[in-house]
Amino acid sequence: MSLSVVICTRNSASTIKDCLDSLMPAYRSSLIREIIIVDAQSTDATCHIAGDYPVRIYFEPGKGVYFGYQYALGIASGEYVLFLDSDAYLDNTSLTSVLNTFTDPEIGLVGVYSFSPDKSRLGRCAGQWWDYHRMRLLAHSSSSLFGRLYHRVVGFGAVYTSGPCFIASRQCLEATGGFAPELYLYYLHPKLAYPGDIMLSKRAVNAGYKAVWANCGRVGHYPPANALELWRQRVNWGRGDAAYLKICRTGFTKRATCVLSRLGSPFMALYLAFRYCNPVHLWYLPLAQLAWLGGYFNFRLKR
Structure with missing residues (x-):
């Protein structure tokens, strides 16, 4: 199995070293064939910094992450392609184990769960939130009540992979058009870096492939460093979800579920605060979901 790695960057000097360092063991063992960086x-x-590593660097005119991904797909030669955020790094993830998942020919995409290496108050909240969902998803099948509700809220009904690290087979990418259908997201909003991964997963499933999560490790992913960054990130996610629902022409039930689940965030925040003995959850999650609602309704009203 040959693996290409694609990383899109833009002013990533503070994180790109950790990202590339984490890839070097797999690169030196020849598991990774090539590392492609597309800089915006x-x-x-x-x-x-990236030039000190065995990488190939290309440049794109600042038209968004999906332009960078699609450009890299035309260059990459691997049978499989790993898409990795520039602020993420492989930790105890076994790439060999993840790639072995593809021995099932029906699997087209495999996502890898993330954890927060940030031990600050906000970093712990993000990590605990991610860990809660990871443990619930590992404990329940996609067809369980929790699985169905989770995928309806986050994936709008589609079983999907997303996040800072996922691997796709070239066969699946070619069958679904790669990220070409997502290029117009940039024109809907220049900072719309989401939800192209979910849209790719949905197309893969519609094409007869499976989109699954790997349970053999996680990747470190730095969450927003402060409340303002958290607000900006979730506003962008709200815009992305609004774009997705608009593009897919989803019905009222899915849209209502998506919104109502965010309005219930204070109850989930209370649960997380007790579960993890972390009172910061009481304002962290409601703030994040309020920002999401702001981005969601602002995008829908403007378009």
Whole structure:
């Protein structure tokens, strides 16, 4: 099995070293054939730092992450392609185990769960939130009540993979058009870096492939460093979800479930605060979901 790695960057100097360092063991063992970086006009030292590693660096005119992904797909030569965020890094993830998942020819995409290496108050909240969902998804099948509800709220009914690290087979990417259908997201909003991964998963499932999560490790992913960054991130996610629902022409039930689940965030925040003995959840999750609602309704009203 040959694996290409694609990383899109933009002013990622503070995280790209950790990202690339984590790939070097697999690269030196020849499990990773090539590492492709597509940079979107960084003005910091991103490319200078990346240049110290065995990578190929290309440049794109700042038209969004999906433009970078699609451009890289035309260059990558691997049988499988790993898409990794520039602020994420492989930790105890076994790439060999993840790739072995593809021995099932019906599997087209495999997502890898993330954890937060940030031990700050906000970092712990993000990590506990991610860990809660990971444990619930591992404990329940996609067809369980929790699984169906989770995928209806987050994936709008589709079983999907997303996040800072996922691997796709080239066969699946070619069958679904790669990220070409997502290129117009940039024109809907220049900072719309989501939900192309969910849309790809849905197309893969519709094409007869499976989109699954790997249970053989996790990737470190740095969450927003402060409340303002959290707000901006979730506003963007709200816009992305609104775009997805608009594009897919989803019915009222799915849209209502999506919104109502966010309005119930104070109850989930209370549960998480007790579960993890972390009172910061009492404002962290409601703030994140309020920002999501703001982005969601602002995008829908403007379009």
